[in-house]
Amino acid sequence: MSTMAEARLRFFGAVGEVTGSCHWLQTPQGDVLLDCGLFQGGRDEERRNAADFGFAADKIQALILSHAHIDHCGRLPLLVKRGFSGRIYAQPATARLLRIMLEDSARLALADAKHANRRRAREGKPPIEPLYGLEDVEAVYDLIEPVPYGERQAVLPGLSFSFADAGHILGAAITEIWVESRGQTRHLVFSGDIGSRGTPFVVDPTRIASADLVLMESTYGDRLHRARSETIAELGEILENAWQSGGNVLIPAFAVGRSQELLYWLAKHHRDWGLSRWRIYLDSPMAVKVVGVYREHHELFDAEALAEWHGPNNPFKMKNLKLVSSVEESRALNDVSRGAIIIAGSGMCNGGRIRHHLKHNLWRPQCHLLFSGYQAAGTLGRALVDGADHVNLMGERVKVAAQRHTIGGLSAHADQNGLADWYGGFANRPPVWLVHGEDPARRALADRLQQQFQAEVSLAEASSEVVV
Ligand SMILES: [Zn+2]
Ligand SMILES: [Zn+2]
Missing domain, CATH: 3.40.50.10890 (Rossmann fold)
Structure with missing residues (x-):
């Protein structure tokens, strides 16, 4: 066993794909989740939503939510249903949008289950439960702790964070985390979803001056948006x-x-x-x-x-x-x-x-x-x-x-130039792990960051374990 306890990062969604954002920060003092999103797409994704998380929900101490899009927050009611009872930290506008999103999601889940059960009844199969109901959504609200941009929030001994505006949708946040690992305070930055410059209402994405490790989205890592x-x-x-x-x-x-x-x-x-x-x-x-x-x-x-x-x-x-x-x-x-x-x-x-x-x-x-x-x-x-x-x-x-x-060009996500520009804000060129993008997109972004910044870039996988 190592004498100095270390924090580790693992990935339970949005690896080689855009949906299901869920990352796990395991620290000597306890475990924290970053996002808990729905997988979206087709039947396979529906099955993955209902499947095990891959970790014990009741062993997670807290959750830090980047924003209210359903691919980042959509499995929260399920997490709570399965025993999570810690704090859910969210920017105040995100906390408000979260209610609207989750209630809609619960209604859709109910409608999906009804539809499936009509078919299953005809096939002589037993009915299935909806993924979660409105009562599970209500249970999420009790756990929410609003945290405005720029305020340092303590989560556990040796772990704190603050939100910065990601310029993606109202309330969307970049999360800066300070965590004790290997006898030092390590500075981890999770991009969440990075906005596109010129998106109305929201500011341009906040650039962070330095970090020890960056976890970054790559949705449009292989694309340039039209003006x-x-x-x-x-x-x-x-x-x-x-x-x-x-x-x-x-x-x-x-x-x-x-x-x-x-x-x-x-x-x-x-x-x-x-x-x-x-x-x-x-x-x-x-x-x-x-x-x-x-x-x-x-x-x-x-x-x-x-x-x-x-x-x-x-x-x-x-x-x-x-x-x-x-x-x-x-x-x-x-x-x-x-x-x-x-x-x-x-x-x-x-x-x-x-x-x-x-x-x-x-x-x-x-x-x-x-x-x-x-x-x-x-x-x-x-x-x-x-x-x-x-x-x-x-x-x-x-x-x-x-x-x-x-009409193209109204994306709420940064394109390759926008993502490279955001990474360029880190003057010390920290190592970066790419999530939230399909493989062609994140490979293209990895090439760009390596060429332009000589950055050390890795693609996060379900099996990856990153020492912070
Ligand atoms: Zn988003
Ligand atoms: Zn997203």
């Missing part, structure tokens, strides 16, 4: 054409981040795009709740968004914007044949209110459908992007005659 300004100009052109066509515009969008970003650009260009002739609807109860969190936490906005917030272009106070929560109001939109811009979830059209809007608009050539985010294989959104000429919606086969557009 946001080009994308926004394209959005303006599409809306102008759509007005000439005389129909509606449907925009499927995620409830957190993208929906609010779209409103930001519509408000900013309200005059030059002639938007007062349109009626704009945010038709998503979840996105409307998220707008409430933005209002409560507007102190986190970057300077530009703060100026808009206090000026005449407040994105959530446009005169022709309607925040739609009730089902009746949403249904009433089915009677609107022209002049409506409808932003609704889900972002990939596999659920949510966008489906009934699609049913009432897709078959009409004067309507426009605008995708602003990634569409995963197997989703209705992907089928539409790929040019399907008919789709099934709510039991009906609907012809696709609407004009389809895809």
Whole structure:
């Protein structure tokens, strides 16, 4: 046995993939988790969500959460259900968003289980339990300890941390950890998800001056984003054409981040795009709740968004914007044949209110459908992007005659340049372990960091054990 106790890092998700973020910091004083996210994708991922964590939930003393995206927080209720009873540290805006995300996730889990159980009953199989329920989500709230950016928080003897703004979504954090290991205080930095410069509302990602070890995301490590300004100009052109066509515009969008970003650009260009002739609807109860969190936490906005917030272009106070929560109001939109811009979830059209809007608009050539985010294989959104000429919606086969557009460049993740720039903030070029990226992406990022900074880069694996 070594005379000097050491801290170690192990990886239980988001290795060679983007989802399921979960890292384990084992220290002489106790064990702490960084994130506990859902695996997302298909059937295999669903099985992994229900499977063992790979560690005993009740042996973990505390959890530090980077942000409220479901691939980072989605297994928290399960962790608590399986015996975790420590503190969950989260930035205050993250703590608020977390409730919205987890409640939605619990509802989806329940719906999935119901759907599966109808099939299982026909096959003569016993029913399955949902991954977790609303009562498990409630249990998570009791454990949350909000920690603002920049405040040093003690977790265990010999272990403390502080959050810095990651510029990714509201409340998203880079976590700086100070931990006793091998007789020294070691400074570990976990990037969480790093934002893309120019994303509205959030600041640019905080660069950290030095570290002993870096754990870093690599989602778009092999990509360069198109300039946001080009994308926004394209959005303006599409809306102008759509007005000439005389129909509606449907925009499927995620409830957190993208929906609010779209409103930001519509408000900013309200005059030059002639938007007062349109009626704009945010038709998503979840996105409307998220707008409430933005209002409560507007102190986190970057300077530009703060100026808009206090000026005449407040994105959530446009005169022709309607925040739609009730089902009746949403249904009433089915009677609107022209002049409506409808932003609704889900972002990939596999659920949510966008489906009934699609049913009432897709078959009409004067309507426009605008995708602003990634569409995963197997989703209705992907089928539409790929040019399907008919789709099934709510039991009906609907012809696709609407004009389809895809605008890239609105990513909330840094591209390769952004990631390299963030790493470049560490003047001492610390060793870095890459997580949260598929292999081609993290290999490309590893090459870039090695070439540009002579950095020592490793790819985290499920079997890796890193001495801090
Ligand atoms: Zn994220
Ligand atoms: Zn993520």
